[in-house]
Amino acid sequence: MDDRVEVRKTYKLFINGVFPRSESGRTYPALDSKGKLLAHAALASRKDARDAVLAARAAQPGWAARDAYSRGQILYRIAEMLEGRRDQFETEITRCEGLSARRATGVVNATIDRWVWYAGWADKITQVLGSSNQVSGPYFNFSVPTPTGVVAAVAPARSSLLGLVSVIAPIIVTGNTVVCLAAPEKPLPAISLAEVLATSDLPAGVVNILTGQPHTVGPWLAEHADVNALDLSGVDDDSLATEMAVGAAGTIKYALPPCDSDWTLDPGLGRLSAFMNTTTVWHPQGR
Amino acid sequence: MNFDYAPAPESRDLVTIDAHYGLFIDGEFVEPTDGTSFKTINPATEEVLAEVSEAGPNDVDRAVRAAQAAYAKVWSKMPGAERAKYLYRIARLIAERSRELAVLETLDNGKPIRESRDVDMPLVSAHFFYYAGWADKLEHAGFSDAPRPYGVAAQIIPWNFPLLMLAWKIAPALATGNTVVLKPAETTSLTALAFAQICQDAELPAGVVNIVTGDGATGRALVEHPDVNKVAFTGSTEVGRQIQRAIAGTTKGLTLELGGKAANIVFDDAPLDEAIEGIVNGIYFNQGHVCCAGSRLLVQESVADDVLERLKSRLTMLRLGDPMDKNTDIGAINSPAQHARIAELIAAGDEEGAQRWTAPCVLPDKGWWIAPTVFTGVTQAHRIAREEIFGPVLSVLSFRTPEEAVIKANNTPYGLSAGIWSEKGSRTLWMAERLQAGVIWANTFNRFDPASPFGGVKESGFGREGGRQGLGAYLQREVR
Numbered sequence: 001m002d003d004r005v006e007v008r009k010t011y012k013l014f015i016n017g018v019f020p021r022s023e024s025g026r027t028y029p030a031l032d033s034k035g036k037l038l039a040h041a042a043l044a045s046r047k048d049a050r051d052a053v054l055a056a057r058a059a060q061p062g063w064a065a066r067d068a069y070s071r072g073q074i075l076y077r078i079a080e081m082l083e084g085r086r087d088q089f090e091t092e093i094t095r096c097e098g099l100s101a102r103r104a105t106g107v108v109n110a111t112i113d114r115w116v117w118y119a120g121w122a123d124k125i126t127q128v129l130g131s132s133n134q135v136s137g138p139y140f141n142f143s144v145p146t147p148t149g150v151v152a153a154v155a156p157a158r159s160s161l162l163g164l165v166s167v168i169a170p171i172i173v174t175g176n177t178v179v180c181l182a183a184p185e186k187p188l189p190a191i192s193l194a195e196v197l198a199t200s201d202l203p204a205g206v207v208n209i210l211t212g213q214p215h216t217v218g219p220w221l222a223e224h225a226d227v228n229a230l231d232l233s234g235v236d237d238d239s240l241a242t243e244m245a246v247g248a249a250g251t252i253k254y255a256l257p258p259c260d261s262d263w264t265l266d267p268g269l270g271r272l273s274a275f276m277n278t279t280t281v282w283h284p285q286g287r
Numbered sequence: 288m289n290f291d292y293a294p295a296p297e298s299r300d301l302v303t304i305d306a307h308y309g310l311f312i313d314g315e316f317v318e319p320t321d322g323t324s325f326k327t328i329n330p331a332t333e334e335v336l337a338e339v340s341e342a343g344p345n346d347v348d349r350a351v352r353a354a355q356a357a358y359a360k361v362w363s364k365m366p367g368a369e370r371a372k373y374l375y376r377i378a379r380l381i382a383e384r385s386r387e388l389a390v391l392e393t394l395d396n397g398k399p400i401r402e403s404r405d406v407d408m409p410l411v412s413a414h415f416f417y418y419a420g421w422a423d424k425l426e427h428a429g430f431s432d433a434p435r436p437y438g439v440a441a442q443i444i445p446w447n448f449p450l451l452m453l454a455w456k457i458a459p460a461l462a463t464g465n466t467v468v469l470k471p472a473e474t475t476s477l478t479a480l481a482f483a484q485i486c487q488d489a490e491l492p493a494g495v496v497n498i499v500t501g502d503g504a505t506g507r508a509l510v511e512h513p514d515v516n517k518v519a520f521t522g523s524t525e526v527g528r529q530i531q532r533a534i535a536g537t538t539k540g541l542t543l544e545l546g547g548k549a550a551n552i553v554f555d556d557a558p559l560d561e562a563i564e565g566i567v568n569g570i571y572f573n574q575g576h577v578c579c580a581g582s583r584l585l586v587q588e589s590v591a592d593d594v595l596e597r598l599k600s601r602l603t604m605l606r607l608g609d610p611m612d613k614n615t616d617i618g619a620i621n622s623p624a625q626h627a628r629i630a631e632l633i634a635a636g637d638e639e640g641a642q643r644w645t646a647p648c649v650l651p652d653k654g655w656w657i658a659p660t661v662f663t664g665v666t667q668a669h670r671i672a673r674e675e676i677f678g679p680v681l682s683v684l685s686f687r688t689p690e691e692a693v694i695k696a697n698n699t700p701y702g703l704s705a706g707i708w709s710e711k712g713s714r715t716l717w718m719a720e721r722l723q724a725g726v727i728w729a730n731t732f733n734r735f736d737p738a739s740p741f742g743g744v745k746e747s748g749f750g751r752e753g754g755r756q757g758l759g760a761y762l763q764r765e766v767r
Contacts, residue, residue, distance in 0.1 A: 128429065129429070131754065131755060131756075133736070133738045133740070133754055134738050135734075135736035135739050136413070136736060136738075137734070137736070139731065139734065141736070141738075141739050143739075143740050143754065143756060148744070228745070238536065241536055242535050242536025245531075245535030245536055246532050246535040246536075248531065248535070249528045249529075249531035249532040249535060250528065251745075251746055252524065252527060252528065252531065252543060252545065252745070252746045252747075252748060252749070254749040256766060257538070259766050259767075262767075263767075265767045266767070267767050268431075268765055268766075268767055269429075270764055270765045270766035270767060271766055271767075273759075273764075274764065274766060277725060277744045277749065278725065278740045278751050278756050279724065279725055279726070279727065279744075280725065280726050280727070280739055280740050280741065280754075281719050281727045281728075282726075282727070282728045282729060282731055282734050282739070283715070283729040283730060283731075284729075284731055
């Protein structure tokens with residue numbers, strides 16, 4: 001063991017492509033699985049959440065307008081970056097989730113593979129969910145899935161990396177942008193993921209990650225008129241889930257109900273389709 | 288020019304209306320146990336057509352239990368191919384009785400017989416026929432290898448297209464294997480009750496379809512019933528909010544088809560003759576009682592004067608009056624309450640300084656009527672440009688560039704439909720990609736088809752009705 005003193009990392013929020021501290025100036029201790037201090041994470045406030053929604057809203061039209069191929073390229077690039085930093089993620093989830101080194105390797109493998117899987121959907125989902133519709137009459141009629149817009153998501157509490165990417169990737173690959181609340185007790189892998197996102201050609205504001213307490217900012221995000229849909233996957237408290245679902249009703253947001261499941265399962269199309277609407281276009285046919 | 292037409296009334300004798308109707312629960316018409324009754328009125332004549340039962344909470348409970356039992360014992364066990372045959376039967380029975388149903392719809396709703404006969408009824412039958420064919424093909428629909436219905440679906444529908452909205456709700460619900468309790472709007476219950484008789488004639492197993500009539504209280508009891516697994520609602524955004532709040536935190540599935548304030552956008556290169564017809568069809572079809580109505584006309588400045596002149600000329604030729612007359616274009620406003628709402632917004636248009644033009648037509652003495660109305664000089668801040676009027680009132684705004692048209696069109700909390708009139712294909716597709724709306728009509732408007740998904744974005748709701756996509760509203764979402 002050499003006598004060099006380690007340079008420790010300050011964990012901050014990820015908003016609009018940069019890493020600010022919470023405007024509140026507050027932090028909270030992130031502990032490892034045995035209760036020992038790992039680091040202090042930023043405690044996001046409502047104003048941080050507002051800044052994140054602003055960034056997500058501003059980024060959404062450009063992200064959705066980008067060629068699907070290009071979105072797929074960017075997501076694939078994220079998987080490449082994850083692969084390159086896999087040791088860091090293995091160490092981090094070993095600490096915060098208390099996994100064995102072997103399990104941690106398995107989780108990081110699954111995480112990277114999930115990014116790659118979702119990345120490939122970018123330019124294919126429209127063909128699977130869209131349709132040309134055989135209406136009675138001289139019309140060309142087609143339906144395409146369109147992104148819902150800005151999604152506010154609560155990441156799974158237990159699965160701090162695989163669960164997190166399983167929530168974020170299907171939201172953004174189709175052209176949505178996201179404000180994601182990281183697992184409150186295990187926030188550090190989320191911020192390390194943000195460092196990957198920040199260096200992967202992902203436009204600023206497409207993914208915004210807040211650490212802190214879902215009770216503080218969740219209900220406020222649920223009511224925000226610039227948020228178009230909610231992903232309550234990680235909400236493990238019934239009263240908070242109800243409060244957020246009630247908040248969603250104010251501007252008729254779709255809210256995906258809580259579902260902190262086995263994140264190693266084949267995800268299917270459920271999450272991709274949850275945050276897309278169908279737009280149908282009619283056009284007459286004639287000479 | 289004189290466009291007087293000789294009266295050409297459809298025969299009322301085509302339909303027999305009972306003096307009193309019970310609730311349709313578990314395959315039978317029954318009297319309410321804790322409810323009352325109310326009168327349903329022909330809005331064109333103010334004549335009382337029948338007395339309809341109002342279901343109380345206990346009646347709603349009976350209906351939900353009947354639907355639950357039918358789901359558990361019969362419908363969930365029946366192969367899709369057999370469910371399909373019941374739906375095909377219903378489609379055929381509706382087609383066979385379509386003239387009678389059209390007359391009943393027009394008497395109870397006030398819409399022109401030409402529309403109930405030529406638009407509503409053919410679409411109703413087609414919708415059942417379309418979804419009948421899906422019942423035994425669900426595993427190929429792209430949702431799941433083993434698609435699962437919810438169980439009991441609570442469905443609440445509006446008064447503007449009573450039987451068509453029933454078809455949009457019931458056909459996909461039954462095809463996917465759910466059983467239903469449906470509440471029609473209180474001013475237009477009669478065709479839903481006629482549909483109950485059709486279910487009997489089709490020998491649909493008891494309890495698969497239950498119809499509980501009543502007002503908002505009945506609807507609330509239905510939505511909040513703990514044994515309901517899925518709620519589907521078409522109606523106002525405000526009631527949609529209340530429903531979403533009421534079931535927040537439950538496992539009930541929800542789809543909402545709510546209000547709209549659609550932009551109908553006319554470019555200077557539009558086929559103007561067709562565009563005029565499209566504007567008229569967009570906002571004056573069904574007295575403007577259409578959630579996807581083209582209530583905001585956005586016209587490019589260079590053709591604005593021409594379009595308005597042609598539009599007014601066309602509107603003077605519309606015939607308003609007896610909905611039973613086959614030549615009638617504009618029928619009655621469905622209820623005094625709706626009439627008051629429209630009148631209030633017309634007054635707001637006047638007060639806020641827009642210029643009102645009203646088509647010259649004589650309003651009948653009895654019933655509720657509003658002549659086709661056009662407001663010009665409307666700004667985006669005016670209430671008549673922001674609020675859903677749900678009546679024959681058009682607000683005209685102008686624009687200069689496609690970018691401005693997109694910004695103005697999207698400047699609303701709603702996002703149900705939009706219209707684009709242009710002969711330039713690249714521009715139409717460019718616009719279609721940018722308009723925030725679930726349905727976009729290019730060089731046409733207010734077209735509907737069972738194979739075409741319909742539904743909104745933003746505060747116009749979520750979920751789709753029609754097409755393969757419409758099955759998703761009644762299958763449990765698989766999320767992992």
